[in-house]
Amino acid sequence: MTDYDTYQKEFRWELDFSLNLGDADRKFFEGLQEKRILGKKHTDSGRVFVPPQPYDDRTFTATDEWVEMEQKGVIESYTVTFRQFRNMPEPPYVNGAIRIGDSETCLLHFIGGLDADDPEAMIEEISSGMTVEPVWSDERDGDILDIKHFEPVE
Amino acid sequence: MNDGEKQSSGSTMPDVALVSYALDGYQDSIASRGNEVAFEVAREAIEEVDLSHEDVDATIGCGQDAFNGVTVSFGMKACAIGGYNKPSTRIQNGGVYALTQARAKILSGKADCVIVASEDPLVGFDEKTVSNISQEPVFTRPIGQNFVQSHALTAGQHLGTSDATEADYARVVEKNHAAASDNPYAHRDGEPDVDEVLDSEYLSWPLREAEIAPVSAGGAAVVLTSAELAREVTDTPVWVEGTGLGSSRYALESPETMARLPSLRSAREEAYNEANVANPRSEIDVAEVYDPVAPMEILSCEALGFCEDGEGLQLLRDGVTDADGELPINRSGGAIVTNPLNCGGLYRTAMAMSALRDDSTMSITGSERAVVTGSDQMLGSRGRTDGVLVLGTGAS
Amino acid sequence: MAFLFSERGRVSVARNVGVVGAGYSDPETFTDFREAGVTRSKEELAYSTITNTLENADVDMSAIDATIFTTVDGFEATNRIERTIDMFGQSRNIPLISINTGGTGGGSAFKAAYEQIAAGQYDMVLVYASGSFDSAVEGQQIMNTAAPPLYEKPIISAIHMGALYASKYMDVHDVTEEDLALTAAKNYESASNNPWAHRDKPYSVEEIMNSEMVAWPLRRLLTCPVSSGGGAMILASEEKVRESMDEPVWVDATESITNTFLSGYRTYENFPRLETLAERVYGDAGIDNPESDIDYVETFNPYIAFELMQYEDLGFCESGEGPEYLRSGITEADGDVPWNMSGGVLCTNSGICASLSRHIEVALQLMGDAGDRQVDDPGVGLAHSWGSNLGQFHTLAVMSREGAN
Numbered sequence: 001m002t003d004y005d006t007y008q009k010e011f012r013w014e015l016d017f018s019l020n021l022g023d024a025d026r027k028f029f030e031g032l033q034e035k036r037i038l039g040k041k042h043t044d045s046g047r048v049f050v051p052p053q054p055y056d057d058r059t060f061t062a063t064d065e066w067v068e069m070e071q072k073g074v075i076e077s078y079t080v081t082f083r084q085f086r087n088m089p090e091p092p093y094v095n096g097a098i099r100i101g102d103s104e105t106c107l108l109h110f111i112g113g114l115d116a117d118d119p120e121a122m123i124e125e126i127s128s129g130m131t132v133e134p135v136w137s138d139e140r141d142g143d144i145l146d147i148k149h150f151e152p153v154e
Numbered sequence: 155m156n157d158g159e160k161q162s163s164g165s166t167m168p169d170v171a172l173v174s175y176a177l178d179g180y181q182d183s184i185a186s187r188g189n190e191v192a193f194e195v196a197r198e199a200i201e202e203v204d205l206s207h208e209d210v211d212a213t214i215g216c217g218q219d220a221f222n223g224v225t226v227s228f229g230m231k232a233c234a235i236g237g238y239n240k241p242s243t244r245i246q247n248g249g250v251y252a253l254t255q256a257r258a259k260i261l262s263g264k265a266d267c268v269i270v271a272s273e274d275p276l277v278g279f280d281e282k283t284v285s286n287i288s289q290e291p292v293f294t295r296p297i298g299q300n301f302v303q304s305h306a307l308t309a310g311q312h313l314g315t316s317d318a319t320e321a322d323y324a325r326v327v328e329k330n331h332a333a334a335s336d337n338p339y340a341h342r343d344g345e346p347d348v349d350e351v352l353d354s355e356y357l358s359w360p361l362r363e364a365e366i367a368p369v370s371a372g373g374a375a376v377v378l379t380s381a382e383l384a385r386e387v388t389d390t391p392v393w394v395e396g397t398g399l400g401s402s403r404y405a406l407e408s409p410e411t412m413a414r415l416p417s418l419r420s421a422r423e424e425a426y427n428e429a430n431v432a433n434p435r436s437e438i439d440v441a442e443v444y445d446p447v448a449p450m451e452i453l454s455c456e457a458l459g460f461c462e463d464g465e466g467l468q469l470l471r472d473g474v475t476d477a478d479g480e481l482p483i484n485r486s487g488g489a490i491v492t493n494p495l496n497c498g499g500l501y502r503t504a505m506a507m508s509a510l511r512d513d514s515t516m517s518i519t520g521s522e523r524a525v526v527t528g529s530d531q532m533l534g535s536r537g538r539t540d541g542v543l544v545l546g547t548g549a550s
Numbered sequence: 551m552a553f554l555f556s557e558r559g560r561v562s563v564a565r566n567v568g569v570v571g572a573g574y575s576d577p578e579t580f581t582d583f584r585e586a587g588v589t590r591s592k593e594e595l596a597y598s599t600i601t602n603t604l605e606n607a608d609v610d611m612s613a614i615d616a617t618i619f620t621t622v623d624g625f626e627a628t629n630r631i632e633r634t635i636d637m638f639g640q641s642r643n644i645p646l647i648s649i650n651t652g653g654t655g656g657g658s659a660f661k662a663a664y665e666q667i668a669a670g671q672y673d674m675v676l677v678y679a680s681g682s683f684d685s686a687v688e689g690q691q692i693m694n695t696a697a698p699p700l701y702e703k704p705i706i707s708a709i710h711m712g713a714l715y716a717s718k719y720m721d722v723h724d725v726t727e728e729d730l731a732l733t734a735a736k737n738y739e740s741a742s743n744n745p746w747a748h749r750d751k752p753y754s755v756e757e758i759m760n761s762e763m764v765a766w767p768l769r770r771l772l773t774c775p776v777s778s779g780g781g782a783m784i785l786a787s788e789e790k791v792r793e794s795m796d797e798p799v800w801v802d803a804t805e806s807i808t809n810t811f812l813s814g815y816r817t818y819e820n821f822p823r824l825e826t827l828a829e830r831v832y833g834d835a836g837i838d839n840p841e842s843d844i845d846y847v848e849t850f851n852p853y854i855a856f857e858l859m860q861y862e863d864l865g866f867c868e869s870g871e872g873p874e875y876l877r878s879g880i881t882e883a884d885g886d887v888p889w890n891m892s893g894g895v896l897c898t899n900s901g902i903c904a905s906l907s908r909h910i911e912v913a914l915q916l917m918g919d920a921g922d923r924q925v926d927d928p929g930v931g932l933a934h935s936w937g938s939n940l941g942q943f944h945t946l947a948v949m950s951r952e953g954a955n
Contacts, residue, residue, distance in 0.1 A: 014283065015220070015223065015279070015280070015283060015284065015287070016279065016280070021700070022189070022190040023190065024190070025700055029700075051698075051701045051812060051814065053812075054189065054190045054193060055190075055193045055197075055234070057233040057238040057810045057815075058238055058239070059207065060193075060196075060197065060207035060236050060238070061197075062193070062197075076718065076818060077714040077715070077717050077718035077721075077818040078714070078717055079710050079713030079714055079717055079765045079766055079767075079768075080765065080766040081709070081710070081713075081764070081765040081766075082762070082763045082764055082765065082766070083762075083764050083765070085707045085709070087704075087707075088707055095705055095706055095710055096714075097714055097813070097814050097816070097818065098814075104815065105810075105812050105814045105815040106812075106814030106815065106816075107701070107814055108701070108702045108705045108706055108813055108814050109705055110705065123766045123767075127721070128717070128718060128721045128722075143704075144700060144701055144702075144704055144705065145704055189811075213808070218623065218629070218630065218650075219622070219623050219624060219629075219650065220623060220629045220630075223699075224696065224699060225622060225623075225624040225652075225696040226622055226624075226650065226651070226652035226696040226937075226938050226939065228650065228651060228652075228938070229652060229696060229811050229938040229939040229942050229943075230698070230811050232808045232811070232938075232942065232943075233808065233809075233810055233811060237808035238808055238809070238810060239807065239808065239809075239823065239826065240807070240808055241805050241806045241807060241808070242651075242806060242808040242943070243649060243651055243658045243661065243662060243806060244649065244650055244651050244658075245647060245648065245649060245662075246623075246630065246648035246649065246650050247646075247647060247648050251647060251648075254671075255647070255662060255665065255666070257669070258662075258665045258666045258668075258669035258671050259665050259669075260669075261564060261668075261669035261670065261671070262564050262565075262664075262665045262666075262668035262669040263564050263668065264665060264668070264805070284629060287628065287629045288628060288629040288630050288633065288634075289628070289634070290628070290634040291627050291628050291634075295628075397671070399616070399645030399646075399647065400643045400644065400645060401617075401638065401639065401640045401643060401644065401645060401646035402640050402643055403636045403640040403641065416643050417640075417643050419643070420643035420644070421645075530630065530633070533629070533630060533633065536633065536634060537630070537632065537633020537634060537636075537640065537646075538633070539633070539645075539646050539647075539648070
């Protein structure tokens with residue numbers, strides 16, 4: 001409909017897409033269903049990637065080996081969100097870049113197990129360099145949210 | 155037409171060559187994700203000429219976000235095609251425009267080796283809806299206009315103002331399927347004849363499903379180098395002798411403009427000027443022409459100067475454009491057989507390279523010069539951009 | 551082949567390229583598009599932008615022999631919207647190149663025009679950057695679709711991209727919220743002189759520090775608004791530049807660089823790829839010491855911590871010294887190297903236009919056409935853009951006025 005007061009007209013793109021999972025994705029998400037975190041390794045350089053990369057960007061050669069990672073990570077950076085965004089959880093929530101083991105890449109995920117009543121305190125409670133571990137969802141269907149969130153290790 | 159106003163720098167520019175290509179997929183849906191396919195074809199194209207990742211100075215992607223379902227979809231592909239720590243960009247008009255930008259990068263002195271690559275990862279998305287959201291939003295889109303209807307309007311006009319019959323469009327389909335019979339990258343198989351096509355149902359009159367390009371999934375990469383590097387890495391460089399780009403407004407109320415294809419004519423003018431092509435019919439040996447619908451192949455032959463206006467039908471009927479004809483058009487089967495939406499221009503360029511080189515089943519013995527075209531007409535009107543490449547073996 | 555800048559050791563290209571004009575849509579279009587009755591249609595915006603730019607260049611549209619258009623299609627209500635706006639030379643059938651590299655679109659289009667002209671393909675190219683933020687009802691929703699769909703899309707949105715950097719930068723270098731607020735205050739002060747600024751009022755450090763927290767450590771006034779408005783530039787060959795300008799502005803060098811895709815594959819405390827790109831572009835432009843060789847800078851600073859990080863990565867100060875460099879006053883209007891006198895992206899983020907705006911601002915400053923935000927006689931300027939998933943791409947351009955040193 002047209003709103004003549006604001007000279008605007010509303011549009012919506014209705015598009016559905018079906019995205020092929022690659023070999024690397026498929027294996028990683030199968031791992032999550034089994035509560036395992038798998039990394040893809042570039043044997044020549046020893047570099048490991050979680051999330052898995054089908055190739056090593058720097059050398060432009062394929063990664064070639066799967067390794068099971070320890071279920072621990074380190075927070076590289078984080079943020080606490082105070083405002084509601086569409087398709088995002090209700091604030092406040094924390095999301096962080098989490099380095100699993102010695103992975104080159106970080107996994108982005110939510111950091112939970114904190115007192116949501118006091119968002120300002122969350123900022124102080126978390127810090128870069130802190131060790132976290134995954135909390136698994138009971139229902140897992142091969143999705144990044146099979147990990148409910150990560151929590152600081154006591 | 156204002157072609158006369160354009161300034162051409164002529165043939166004094168140094169040469170740029172296509173030295174290798176790689177293709178993957180197209181027969182059916184592909185099993186792996188887009189960036190894996192893009193990585194495979196990019197690496198294969200680089201390795202084929204014994205170059206390494208370090209030798210590549212810049213990467214260029216081609217393709218559109220709507221064909222990937224990801225905003226700024228080039229982000230996902232930039233490193234998959236070798237872009238890490240290098241310059242990169244993405245041209246949305248398609249492979250021919252991207253190759254033209256790559257050539258400019260080399261001619262400008264900013265690079266010796268550029269890879270252009272992309273992929274078409276998706277199965278089961280609705281290209282007709284994508285073309286509908288590409289229409290003018292207030293007047294045209296609510297009417298439900300999509301690319302099939304855009305082209306049907308042109309075809310209807312063509313039928314009404316020329317000798318063309320629906321059998322001619324079916325003949326394009328028959329010819330292209332026959333040509334593709336030995337193409338390892340043919341997506342649609344079978345060899346339908348004119349009667350079978352005419353017996354099938356209309357999608358939008360006068361166009362039938364078989365006369366409309368499918369959506370093909372796969373990946374494509376082409377490596378371009380400076381003349382000096384080309385001579386080092388290959389014995390069979392394919393020289394880019396000329397490039398041309400053009401755009402038009404194709405108003406739905408003006409189907410005669412749509413049939414005349416002024417943007418393709420303008421692009422042709424520029425490319426032929428650079429390549430010093432004076433008589434395309436005798437100087438061009440083979441052409442890969444973008445035909446999102448069958449009639450577009452006939453009209454494009456006219457716009458490319460392969461015949462006088464109105465005589466495209468005769469070329470077809472006389473078999474001139476058959477795979478074994480005097481001027482094969484779409485030796486690969488064209489977009490009617492294989493139609494990667496993002497990679498189409500690269501795919502047709504690769505097909506033209508294999509026609510010019512005598513090292514594949516798709517070779518056309520004795521061919522020395524090819525024309526490749528690309529456009530964004532999977533989106534339909536009202537805008538249109540076209541690109542034209544003139545490629546040569548350097549033998550002539 | 552001319553070696554115009556050989557005294558500065560510039561790498562030569564096939565043909566020299568200059569800027570003959572730069573401009574925006576009318577000032578009142580740089581606002582929040584949701585405010586009633588103040589916006590224009592895409593066609594009207596394009597007309598206003600192109601008319602103003604042609605006027606600045608003092609050339610006619612018929613002199614343009616190719617157009618480069620850039621946007622992010624998901625932000626527009628129409629896919630490949632340039633095909634529906636008949637103002638880019640379609641009536642003369644000239645090339646219309648469509649570029650989409652996310653937030654670096656303006657820098658990429660500028661670079662593509664430069665390459666086409668340097669190569670000898672075209673003589674005068676219009677670069678148009680769409681004010682792409684004037685149709686999406688919620689920008690975050692669309693920007694979120696740029697994230698890796700399987701791994702990161704459910705986890706982060708655009709604001710978090712800025713927050714992850716700011717958080718880590720503060721942590722590693724003991725940067726304070728006040729440092730960020732001071733940087734923002736400098737930009738707001740500058741924007742008050744810019745008729746094309748969306749947020750055009752000065753804010754005190756205190757007001758900034760008391761504004762609403764959006765995603766820690768980013769408060770509302772440390773984060774850009776969503777603005778409308780379009781921008782354009784005209785680049786030309788040396789021959790054409792000399793026909794129309796007494797004091798030509800040359801493009802000494804421009805290039806881009808690519809990082810990995812995943813947001814989780816970053817160094818958050820600085821932009822290492824920007825450091826590498828700066829080395830390359832300074833090399834091409836013959837710049838040995840950025841602080842003494844460059845007179846004016848515009849960078850992409852939608853999350854204000856970026857400006858401090860950019861002081862460091864672009865070689866104006868050492869790692870971690872950004873806040874000190876800011877406090878020295880060097881980057882203020884009367885400092886040695888004024889930065890972001892437009893108010894930057896922090897004050898006006900009209901989508902893809904915002905990336906070309908950096909180049910427009912540098913060109914206007916070098917041409918002496920920057921109005922109330924004009925700094926004193928700059929000779930060499932640097933323009934930067936940043937974009938795609940978590941700043942995967944950067945572009946830089948060095949421009950200079952002939953005869954200036």
